[in-house]
Amino acid sequence: PIFTHALIALLDALHDYVLFDWALSIMVLVVIERSILHPVMRWSQIRMQRFGHQMQQMAPKQKKLQEKFKDDPKRMQQEMARLWREEGISPGGLLGCLPMFLQSPVWIALYATLYFAVELRHQGAFFGVFQKLSGGSWSFLGDLAEPDRVYYFGHTIATIPMLGQISSINILPVILGFVFFLHQKYLTPPTTTPLTPEQESQQKMIKVMMVVLFPVMMYNAPSGLAIYFITNSTLAIFENRWIRAHIKKNDLLAKPARKDGAAKPGFLARMMELAEQQRQAREGKGSTSSKNVPKASSRPLREPGKYKRRK
Numbered sequence: 001p002i003f004t005h006a007l008i009a010l011l012d013a014l015h016d017y018v019l020f021d022w023a024l025s026i027m028v029l030v031v032i033e034r035s036i037l038h039p040v041m042r043w044s045q046i047r048m049q050r051f052g053h054q055m056q057q058m059a060p061k062q063k064k065l066q067e068k069f070k071d072d073p074k075r076m077q078q079e080m081a082r083l084w085r086e087e088g089i090s091p092g093g094l095l096g097c098l099p100m101f102l103q104s105p106v107w108i109a110l111y112a113t114l115y116f117a118v119e120l121r122h123q124g125a126f127f128g129v130f131q132k133l134s135g136g137s138w139s140f141l142g143d144l145a146e147p148d149r150v151y152y153f154g155h156t157i158a159t160i161p162m163l164g165q166i167s168s169i170n171i172l173p174v175i176l177g178f179v180f181f182l183h184q185k186y187l188t189p190p191t192t193t194p195l196t197p198e199q200e201s202q203q204k205m206i207k208v209m210m211v212v213l214f215p216v217m218m219y220n221a222p223s224g225l226a227i228y229f230i231t232n233s234t235l236a237i238f239e240n241r242w243i244r245a246h247i248k249k250n251d252l253l254a255k256p257a258r259k260d261g262a263a264k265p266g267f268l269a270r271m272m273e274l275a276e277q278q279r280q281a282r283e284g285k286g287s288t289s290s291k292n293v294p295k296a297s298s299r300p301l302r303e304p305g306k307y308k309r310r311k
Contacts, residue, residue: 003108003109004109004112007029007109007113008113010029010032011026011029011117011119015119021127022125022144022224023126023224023227026224026228026231027227027228027231029110030235031231031235034232041239041243045240045243046243046247046252053253054087054253058083058087061083061087065080065083111225114222114224114225114228117224120143120144120145120222120224123144123145124143124144125142125224125227139152139168141223144222144223144224144227146222147168147219147221147222147223148171148223149168149169149170150168151169153166154167162216162217163216163219164219164220170219170223172226172227173218173226175226175230176218176226176230176233177212179229179230179233179237180210180211181211182233182237183233183237184211
């Protein structure tokens with residue numbers, strides 16, 4: 001509710017005092033939101049791409065260890081941990097996607113804001129330019145709380161599962177599917193290891209569901225919400241391309257180094273190293289303590305009184 005009220009207040013302010021158009025206000029709201037979250041997105045993508053690059057370089061060494069110690073899983077795990085420490089790779093690179101999940105409350109609040117905003121009802125997009133050009137006969141984007149209706153039948157012609165009641169041909173979901181396709185193409189990180197045929201099929205299925213299923217579900221959604229998603233995904237594509245160019249220009253895929261030139265281990269790498277040291281210390285202590293225990297004499301103990309004292 002806090003995010004929702006804040007976003008509604010910002011959307012109202014953009015419309016009432018700056019732009020005086022709801023469609024433009026939605027697009028500028030997306031620009032503001034992505035600008036605020038840009039440092040988080042940049043940090044996240046740099047971290048993820050660096051981790052993927054390091055894993056690709058280390059893949060041959062990992063494969064050798066897997067083949068060498070395939071019959072000894074415990075030893076293989078130890079050698080893998082040692083290899084990660086030597087290469088200066090931290091499992092914390094996997095947490096690069098965490099900021100994206102932390103943004104979920106913002107996305108949900110924006111969705112609720114635009115889906116239920118009464119201010120968008122009976123409001124044409126872009127100052128009602130399509131209605132003015134057609135003399136009011138074209139309903140395209142004439143109501144941001146309704147589907148875009150590039151062609152309106154005037155009545156329901158069919159009811160289709162997932163699509164709902166079909167009373168118009170809507171073009172924005174098609175545009176949204178195309179933008180999602182580009183979004184998937186530019187934002188999908190390269191795989192760190194070769195995929196099996198089953199994994200490749202699963203990835204293709206996920207992409208198809210994102211590119212096709214979501215636009216289908218959005219077919220009868222408010223056109224204001226479709227404008228938001230199209231604007232957001234388009235900006236994400238350009239942002240991602242800029243971040244990749246920034247990474248390449250500044251060689252940010254290399255391992256971060258300290259001022260003295262030594263590789264800087266991550267937090268999880270230090271924890272793994274500490275755990276390994278404690279394990280070795282326990283094993284060393286156990287072997288040392290066993291060595292210090294005096295061995296039992298093989299000579300039988302004399303029974304009391306059996307032998308007399310020699311004078």
